Amino acid sequence: MSDRLVVGVDIGNSTTEACLALVGPGGAVTHLGTALTRTTGVKGTPASTRGALTAVGRVLAAAGRRPHELDRVLLNEATPVISGLAMETITETVITESTMIGHNPATPGGEGLGVGTTVSVLDLAEHPVAEPAVVVVPPGWDFDDVAAALNAAAARGVPVVAAVLAGDDAVLVTNRLVHPVPVVDEVSAVEKVPLGMRAAVEVAAPGRTIRTLSNTYGIATVFELDPDQTRQVSPVARALTGNRSAVVVRTPAGDVTDRRIPVGVLELRGEVRTTKVDVDAGAEAIMAALARVQPLRDAHGEPGTHVGGMLAAVRDTMADTMGDGPGGSDAADCAIRDVLAVDTFVPAEVRGGLAGEITLENAVGLAAMVRTSRSRMQAVAAQVAAELGAEAVIGGVEGEMAVLGALTTPGTRAPVVVVDLGGGSTDAASLSADGVCTAVHVAGAGELVTKLVDSELALDDREVAELVKRWPLAKVESFFHVRHEDGTVQFFDQPLPAHVFARVVVLGPEGPVPIGTRHGLDAVRRVRREAKRRVFVVNTLRALRQVAPDGDLRRLDFVVLLGGSALDFEIPDLVADALAEHGVVCGTGNVLGDQGPRNAVASGLVAAHARGAVRAGGTA
Amino acid sequence: MTTLDAPAERTLTLRETGPATRGTRPDEVVIAVSPAFGDPFTQTIVGVPHAEVLRQLMAGIEEQGVGVRVVRVWGTADLAAVSHIAARLSGSGVSVGLLSRGTAMIHQKDLPRLSNLELFPQSPLLDAPVFRAIGSNAAQYAKGQSPQPVPTRNDQMARPRWQAKAALLHLKEFECIRADAGPVELEVTISR
Numbered sequence: 001m002s003d004r005l006v007v008g009v010d011i012g013n014s015t016t017e018a019c020l021a022l023v024g025p026g027g028a029v030t031h032l033g034t035a036l037t038r039t040t041g042v043k044g045t046p047a048s049t050r051g052a053l054t055a056v057g058r059v060l061a062a063a064g065r066r067p068h069e070l071d072r073v074l075l076n077e078a079t080p081v082i083s084g085l086a087m088e089t090i091t092e093t094v095i096t097e098s099t100m101i102g103h104n105p106a107t108p109g110g111e112g113l114g115v116g117t118t119v120s121v122l123d124l125a126e127h128p129v130a131e132p133a134v135v136v137v138p139p140g141w142d143f144d145d146v147a148a149a150l151n152a153a154a155a156r157g158v159p160v161v162a163a164v165l166a167g168d169d170a171v172l173v174t175n176r177l178v179h180p181v182p183v184v185d186e187v188s189a190v191e192k193v194p195l196g197m198r199a200a201v202e203v204a205a206p207g208r209t210i211r212t213l214s215n216t217y218g219i220a221t222v223f224e225l226d227p228d229q230t231r232q233v234s235p236v237a238r239a240l241t242g243n244r245s246a247v248v249v250r251t252p253a254g255d256v257t258d259r260r261i262p263v264g265v266l267e268l269r270g271e272v273r274t275t276k277v278d279v280d281a282g283a284e285a286i287m288a289a290l291a292r293v294q295p296l297r298d299a300h301g302e303p304g305t306h307v308g309g310m311l312a313a314v315r316d317t318m319a320d321t322m323g324d325g326p327g328g329s330d331a332a333d334c335a336i337r338d339v340l341a342v343d344t345f346v347p348a349e350v351r352g353g354l355a356g357e358i359t360l361e362n363a364v365g366l367a368a369m370v371r372t373s374r375s376r377m378q379a380v381a382a383q384v385a386a387e388l389g390a391e392a393v394i395g396g397v398e399g400e401m402a403v404l405g406a407l408t409t410p411g412t413r414a415p416v417v418v419v420d421l422g423g424g425s426t427d428a429a430s431l432s433a434d435g436v437c438t439a440v441h442v443a444g445a446g447e448l449v450t451k452l453v454d455s456e457l458a459l460d461d462r463e464v465a466e467l468v469k470r471w472p473l474a475k476v477e478s479f480f481h482v483r484h485e486d487g488t489v490q491f492f493d494q495p496l497p498a499h500v501f502a503r504v505v506v507l508g509p510e511g512p513v514p515i516g517t518r519h520g521l522d523a524v525r526r527v528r529r530e531a532k533r534r535v536f537v538v539n540t541l542r543a544l545r546q547v548a549p550d551g552d553l554r555r556l557d558f559v560v561l562l563g564g565s566a567l568d569f570e571i572p573d574l575v576a577d578a579l580a581e582h583g584v585v586c587g588t589g590n591v592l593g594d595q596g597p598r599n600a601v602a603s604g605l606v607a608a609h610a611r612g613a614v615r616a617g618g619t620a
Numbered sequence: 621m622t623t624l625d626a627p628a629e630r631t632l633t634l635r636e637t638g639p640a641t642r643g644t645r646p647d648e649v650v651i652a653v654s655p656a657f658g659d660p661f662t663q664t665i666v667g668v669p670h671a672e673v674l675r676q677l678m679a680g681i682e683e684q685g686v687g688v689r690v691v692r693v694w695g696t697a698d699l700a701a702v703s704h705i706a707a708r709l710s711g712s713g714v715s716v717g718l719l720s721r722g723t724a725m726i727h728q729k730d731l732p733r734l735s736n737l738e739l740f741p742q743s744p745l746l747d748a749p750v751f752r753a754i755g756s757n758a759a760q761y762a763k764g765q766s767p768q769p770v771p772t773r774n775d776q777m778a779r780p781r782w783q784a785k786a787a788l789l790h791l792k793e794f795e796c797i798r799a800d801a802g803p804v805e806l807e808v809t810i811s812r
Contacts, residue, residue: 107683143679168756171683477764479730498735501728503766516768 003030004071007059008605009052010401011043011076011380014423014564018055019592019602020063027610031592034599035059045376049383056388070390074605075381076398085451086310087344088263090280091362093239095352096255100236101164101187101247103355108203108245109174109183113212114162115200115222118193118249121146124153132159134199138190139166147176154179162201164247166190184245189354198223199249206244213248214241223250239359263364264305268339269298279307279341279364286341286364294546299336299368307366311336314368338369338425340444340542342534347458365452367535369425369443396608399429399439404607405600406560407431409589416558417547418589418600419540419575421565423447426536428543430556440546442539446565452531457517457524467506467513468528472569474507475521476500482512485525529570536571537578544579553582560589566597632671633809634658640691640803643711648687649758651677652706652803654697655796656720664722665743665785668751671810676748677716678808680755686712686762690808694801697793700734703727705803712762716754721789722746726758737761738769744782745773 003022010017016039022030035058041047052075060067116132121141127133133153137146146169154160154177163173163183170185182203187193200222202210212218216237220230233248235256240246263279266286270293277289290296301308315334345360377394385392395401399418406418417430423446429439446469454465474482479495482505496512504521505512515524541553549555559579561572572588579586589597634657643650651674663669674690681688691709693702703717703725713729714737722743725736738757740746753770760767 107685168683168752169679171685172679175682479728495730495732498728498731498737501737502761502764514766 005032005065005069006072006074006606006609007056007070008074008602008609009055009076009384010398010599010601010605011039011048011052012422012601013043013425014039015598016040016048016051016055017599017602018052018059019599019606020059020065021606021610023606023610029606029610031603031606032063032065033059034592034595034602035062036598044380046379046383049380049387052380052384053387056384067388067390070388072609073381073384073388073390073392074609075377075384075392075394076401076601076605077377077394077396085365085367085448086314087346087363087365087451087455088279088306088310089346089348089361089363090261090263090282092259092261092348093350093359093361094257094259095350095354095357096253096257099249099251099256100240101184101193101354101357102240102243102350103186103353103357104243105168105170105184105186105245105355107168107171108185109170109172110162110177110180111203111205112182113200113202113222114182115198116159116161118164118195118197118199120195121149123195124149124158127153127158129157132161134201135160135163136190136193136195137163137165137167141165141167143167143169143172144176147173150181151176151178162199164190164193164201182245184247187247187355189356192354193247194249194251197249197251199247201245201247203245209242209244210240210246213237213246214243219248222248262305264302264307266307266311266339267300267302268293268296269300271295271297279366282362283341283343283364286339290339290341296337296339297335299339310366311368315370334370336368337371338441338443340367340442340448340535340539341365342367342444342448342452342538344452344456346455363455365448365455367444367448369441371441393609395605395612397437397439398601399427400431400437401601401604401608402427402562403429403431403437403604405591405602405604406562406589408592408603408607409560410593412558412560412589415556416560417544417556418560418562419543420563420600421445421536421540421561421568421571421575422563423565426539426543427563428540428547430547432549438547440543442543442546444535444539448535449531452535453528456527456531457515457519459515459517461516464506464513464515467508468515468524469532470568471506471508473504473515473521473525473528474512475504476502476512482507483521485521529574532568532571533574536565537574540575541578553579553584556582556584559584559586561587562589562591562597562600564598630669630671630675630810630812632658632662632669632674633811634690634692635807635809636692636804637807638805640689640709640805642709643689645687645711647685647762648689648711649681649755649762650706650710650715651681651688651690652693652702652709652715652717653690653806654699654702654717654719654793655692655694655798656697656793657692657718660796661720661789661793664720664746665782665789666722666747668722668747670720672748673718673722673751674808675810676751677718677755680752680757681759684756684759684763686759690806691803692806693803694798695803697790697797699723699725700727700736703736704729704731704733707731709803710762714758714762716758719743720793721786724751724754726754726761728761740770740772742773742775742778743786744778745775 008019020032040051116134165185170183301311342365348361350357381392420427473485503514576586706715707727707729724740726738757767
């Protein structure tokens with residue numbers, strides 16, 4: 001019996017990998033090469049056949065072999081696990097009666113606190129001399145004219161204490177005043193500022209934040225409030241914290257409320273019991289409820305609520321993708337087997353705001369994982385066999401194969417746990433010393449990170465968010481040098497392109513790409529790392545607890561990280577840091593000693609086949 | 621009392637104070653005007669007074685807390701050249717170049733002459749608020765910030781409708797070039 005040529009093919013969520021090897025009669029494996037291509041269609045569906053054939057074609061070409069030499073094609077039993085995402089805002093800030101202006105114009109004018117009565121610049125000429133005036137200037141006024149009007153009023157004896165402008169003129173006006181006063185500008189809805197009311201305007205020095213109007217008792221002092229009224233203004237003070245400038249107008253019923261939006265109830269059906277949780281309670285409460293009902297059989301959202309819509313949308317997409325062909329499934333077949341809730345925030349415009357104020361509203365991101373009742377791998381195998389003229393075998397559960405592949409990493413041995421950090425789901429599989437394999441899949445992975453980055457930075461551009469996730473940042477400080485996110489400076493011989501000048505950029509493979517955000521480099525980096533931590537660290541721990549003996553992480557020895565996201569420049573470090581406190585040896589896999597975290601399942605298929613060949617050889 | 625909608629007639633006086641020198645302050649933007657700016661031309665192709673153009677540009681820069689110098693380039697009426705000469709005179713390396721018909725550009729000294737940070741090629745579409753925004757952005761570049769580029773308007777009809785006039789204005793401006801004269805510093809007075 002001579003050596004036989006076999007190829008292992010792993011059809012994953014986003015990539016299809018192949019591993020070509022010669023298997024000798026004694027089970028000896030000689031690896032000839034590997035290949036990688038993008039998965040076509042949804043994994044496990046007939047559409048994914050084309051990707052599989054491409055991968056096989058490539059690996060054969062690279063090794064200089066022909067398809068008819070192939071003895072066997074080994075396919076993985078693709079777990080029909082697909083994940084979907086949804087996000088819902090759960091708080092909103094509402095300002096009533098135009099009580100306050102809390103936006104942060106880039107360039108307010110003057111400095112200090114001014115308290116007086118609001119008066120339109122049109123009526124300033126008739127303003128009584130005794131009364132301090134907070135001048136409100138509608139759009140269309142030229143800065144020279146505003147300054148002249150304020151100076152004229154001041155010369156007449158009117159104490160002009162502050163001004164609120166519609167245009168971006170604060171510094172210009174302040175520079176032209178005989179006696180500079182605090183000026184807040186870029187108030188787009190300035191016509192809504194109530195006139196004839198007591199108001200306070202505060203502007204802090206550059207680099208500082210306001211002290212009086214962000215303090216409840218400061219507002220109480222300014223407006224001489226009694227204790228009951230003071231209690232009412234406390235949300236106003238809180239809303240203004242951290243601003244460089246602010247305006248507070250005292251109106252009879254003005255208020256700022258931080259309202260919770262009822263988004264509905266999530267019903268989690270476990271094997272033994274069912275529990276309900278309010279989604280607006282936040283991610284922590286949802287995850288706690290989920291832990292109580294494990295293992296999850298299905299999840300439902302209350303119909304007619306936001307969460308109901310979220311889950312229905314996820315389910316429908318899954319049903320659509322799985323149902324493209326004969327034997328398609330319907331939505332009822334798709335059971336949600338895991339949910340990951342993540343607290344996040346979404347920059348949203350304040351309702352009732354006068355200057356287009358933006359606050360960070362709380363939101364909950366949900367990743368749901370759907371397991372459908374059928375897999376169509378048989379159809380894929382038949383097509384592959386017909387095309388290549390070789391026998392195609394579906395062998396082995398994905399998790400087990402991944403473990404076998406991971407064990408080709410130098411320095412590992414059973415018992416071992418592999419964690420596959422993918423695009424849609426995070427999978428863990430463990431192999432105990434006596435050869436028992438368990439595997440779990442949890443929802444949420446790379447795509448959720450992209451979505452969090454996208455919404456928290458308000459990029460509204462998935463492509464850019466993906467780049468932010470994948471590559472380090474830098475600030476272009478001149479045309480010839482950038483400062484990297486760790487502070488090091490790199491110089492260039494050729495000038496950088498003009499469109500990246502002075503911007504925070506992602507250093508992608510095709511050169512620097514500018515990020516359209518007002519945030520500084522540090523803020524972008526923090527958002528990126530937090531998103532990765534909340535998804536991958538949380539999910540790795542969650543998955544490991546499910547496969548660890550008695551759920552005790554300390555009893556794990558080796559953890560090998562696999563999958564596309566294990567190639568990331570910081571995710572493996574974040575995960576390893578989190579696992580270090582449990583005394584676990586954790587690192588990125590190096591399949592076959594040279595493939596890195598890639599190709600584990602395909603290599604595992606070949607390894608499993610070789611073992612099987614030995615057994616078959618023994619009986620023959 | 622007047623507003624932007626009905627701008628008062630302002631007069632622009634540009635007095636030469638000597639050859640333009642290279643600035644040393646890192647917080648300045650240099651505005652360079654072309655040979656015919658202010659005299660003999662007094663307004664852009666669509667009638668925005670030059671006094672208003674310069675006033676708004678300077679206001680945009682001042683609002684950002686950045687200093688401004690104005691120079692006139694005598695040797696050329698090519699916008700890229702005017703802007704690049706100014707960028708090399710600017711302490712921050714950032715400049716705004718301006719032609720009499722209104723075409724404008726934000727330039728930086730390390731860029732190739734024919735490149736730019738932001739270009740506003742369609743002079744008929746530039747009005748006072750756009751000039752303010754150009755000044756504001758130039759100042760923010762000088763401070764090392766990353767402003768959103770000024771939204772460029774586009775009008776398909778601008779070219780057929782205005783091209784003849786633009787060409788005439790350019791020829792006229794070309795006649796004002798003094799090839800042997802270097803850039804000069806200007807003292808700007810805008811009065812009503």
